[in-house]
Amino acid sequence: MAAVRVFHVRRPRWRRPLTIAAIALAAVIAIVGLVPWSCASRPGDRASLNREVTAAAAVDADDLARGRRDFYAEDFGNEVFFSDVMGVLRGPLRAWPAARALFKLRGAGTTDLEIELAEDLTIGGQTFARGSKLGTGLDVAAGSFLPLGVVVHMSRYELRVGITCALCHSTVDPETKQVIHGAANSDLQAGLLVALAPNSAAFRAHTDIAPLPDLAAVEAAVDRTLAAWPPGSFDATLDGAANPTRIPDVFVHEEAPYGWTGSSRAGPLSGLALYINGPTALHAVSAPYVEPPEWQRIVAMAAWQDALRPPEVVVDAAAAARGRQVFTRAGCERCHAGPAYTTQSVLPHARVGTDPARANGQSGYKIPGLVGLWWSAPYLHDGGVAVAPGESVVGVGNIRARGFPLDPRASLRALLDRELRARVIAANHADTARWELHVRGVGHEFWVDPGAGFTPAEQGALVEHLLSLRIPGG
Numbered sequence: 276m277a278a279v280r281v282f283h284v285r286r287p288r289w290r291r292p293l294t295i296a297a298i299a300l301a302a303v304i305a306i307v308g309l310v311p312w313s314c315a316s317r318p319g320d321r322a323s324l325n326r327e328v329t330a331a332a333a334v335d336a337d338d339l340a341r342g343r344r345d346f347y348a349e350d351f352g353n354e355v356f357f358s359d360v361m362g363v364l365r366g367p368l369r370a371w372p373a374a375r376a377l378f379k380l381r382g383a384g385t386t387d388l389e390i391e392l393a394e395d396l397t398i399g400g401q402t403f404a405r406g407s408k409l410g411t412g413l414d415v416a417a418g419s420f421l422p423l424g425v426v427v428h429m430s431r432y433e434l435r436v437g438i439t440c441a442l443c444h445s446t447v448d449p450e451t452k453q454v455i456h457g458a459a460n461s462d463l464q465a466g467l468l469v470a471l472a473p474n475s476a477a478f479r480a481h482t483d484i485a486p487l488p489d490l491a492a493v494e495a496a497v498d499r500t501l502a503a504w505p506p507g508s509f510d511a512t513l514d515g516a517a518n519p520t521r522i523p524d525v526f527v528h529e530e531a532p533y534g535w536t537g538s539s540r541a542g543p544l545s546g547l548a549l550y551i552n553g554p555t556a557l558h559a560v561s562a563p564y565v566e567p568p569e570w571q572r573i574v575a576m577a578a579w580q581d582a583l584r585p586p587e588v589v590v591d592a593a594a595a596a597r598g599r600q601v602f603t604r605a606g607c608e609r610c611h612a613g614p615a616y617t618t619q620s621v622l623p624h625a626r627v628g629t630d631p632a633r634a635n636g637q638s639g640y641k642i643p644g645l646v647g648l649w650w651s652a653p654y655l656h657d658g659g660v661a662v663a664p665g666e667s668v669v670g671v672g673n674i675r676a677r678g679f680p681l682d683p684r685a686s687l688r689a690l691l692d693r694e695l696r697a698r699v700i701a702a703n704h705a706d707t708a709r710w711e712l713h714v715r716g717v718g719h720e721f722w723v724d725p726g727a728g729f730t731p732a733e734q735g736a737l738v739e740h741l742l743s744l745r746i747p748g749g
């Protein structure tokens with residue numbers, strides 16, 4: 276793709292008459308589906324917000340409502356970066372086919388919006404052909420006509436889009452097509468969507484590509500790296516390394532310090548407000564094109580997230596009760612203790628043994644909480660522990676290539692069972708592109724398997740127990 280650097284807002288230009296039709300249609304969509312969360316997600320809301328905790332966070336009901344609104348609908352001006360600088364809608368992805376795909380759903384909702392490509396693009400030898408359909412991983416809630424976390428702006432004759440927290444940190448339940456607030460969008464093709472933009476070179480700092488004299492070569496190299504990111508992952512750091520991490524859920528109550536490396540602990544809500552304020556409010560996803568939002572809005576967003584609870588998952592209750600003892604016997608509580616099943620400390624990576632690419636220069640990895648595991652497969656910071664239903668297809672690349680869903684139960688078993696894990700790691704290793712991005716699924720060898728003196732029944736019971744974990748009273 277030719278690299279175009281555009282660092283100013285483009286002048287609108289008349290193109291085909293179809294553009295006008297697309298704009299009119301998009302305006303209707305923008306109005307009809309403006310706030311997908313307000314209509315589609317009310318029922319889940321009652322179940323998932325904990326009002327008691329909220330009361331403790333020095334925010335009132337108006338703040339909370341504002342926090343929720345901002346989480347879903349505020350892009351803090353990043354449409355300038357995504358639309359004007361990178362040109363997400365000026366490459367093979369265009370507004371008109373996207374609008375068509377949304378209309379075709381007729382409000383039924385989806386977890387993977389498929390959009391027809393408007394031109395050919397070859398990335399690292401793989402051709403995305405004009406007319407073919409691209410699975411974007413964008414979620415659309417039942418009753419809505421806009422993807423979660425996408426904000427549409429009309430500026431004169433041009434349609435522009437920005438993104439919000441909900442793009443990554445909320446998802447649509449595959450069965451009910453209702454919004455699950457705070458669950459990670461585990462099939463979002465974030466890297467690929469950026470790679471398709473004509474100027475993805477603007478994303479170079481999130482990769483390991485050195486500045487080259489030839490801009491077209493930079494564009495091609497950046498495209499190749501971004502397109503290899505596994506679905507549901509994103510490289511939020513500007514560390515000059517290619518090491519995307521799995522998008523985490525934001526069931527964050529009592530889970531400080533925040534981020535995979537536990538970089539934020541100070542300030543309101545145990546560091547949560549400071550963490551999400553980051554340099555640019557979206558983990559350096561956007562450049563600061565607008566005035567930073569006022570602090571109370573950030574605190575309100577943090578408080579709303581702090582009050583989120585995952586929906587309950589149906590488990591084998593008797594097995595889950597037995598699994599409680601297995602959890603204790605296996606020593607998991609050395610690290611996974613407290614209301615959210617984390618001691619809230621950061622562990623040197625040598626002790627946890629997972630891929631160190633992200634821990635470099637930091638003290639290690641935060642011990643994550645274990646609430647909402649049903650919604651957070653694949654596991655570990657690199658999302659490398661991935662198994663499809665039936666356990667015959669394992670490994671990030673295999674599952675992605677064959678379009679299989681992830682199975683949280685089987686993936687958790689792979690975290691605990693050395694034989695299954697060895698298969699996962701072997702498959703990841705064979706998948707060079709992902710292995711080079713440090714998506715490996717190694718380490719955290721706290722086995723609960725026959726080799727460690729546990730029966731398969733005890734292992735299964737522990738998996739049920741893990742899936743049933745909730746914040747006490749939440």
Ligand code: HEC
Pocket residue numbers: 346438439440441442443444465508509510511512520521522523524525527530532533534535536547550551556557558560576580
């Ligand atoms: C493009 C995807 C994306 C968007 C958009 C995004 N995030 Fe994140 N978020 C991530 C990733 C990836 C991480 C993990 C970062 C790391 O540690 O490497 C993360 C981490 C977090 C965490 C820490 C969770 C934990 O358990 O430690 C919070 C809280 C959070 N994000 C909130 C937000 C808020 C609020 C917004 C909107 C202002 C937002 N995010 C926008 C991808 C995203």
Ligand code: HEC
Pocket residue numbers: 602605606607608609610611622626627629630640641642643644645648651653654655656657690719721722723741
């Ligand atoms: C010595 C501390 C320690 C012990 C003991 C420990 N863990 Fe962990 N656990 C961690 C750390 C640190 C991570 C994050 C590692 C990473 O992402 O690289 C983690 C990650 C996890 C995850 C993945 C969470 C996610 O969202 O991806 C699960 C599940 C988990 N542990 C369960 C267990 C179970 C079950 C046991 C007992 C058999 C256990 N852990 C024992 C420190 C520990």
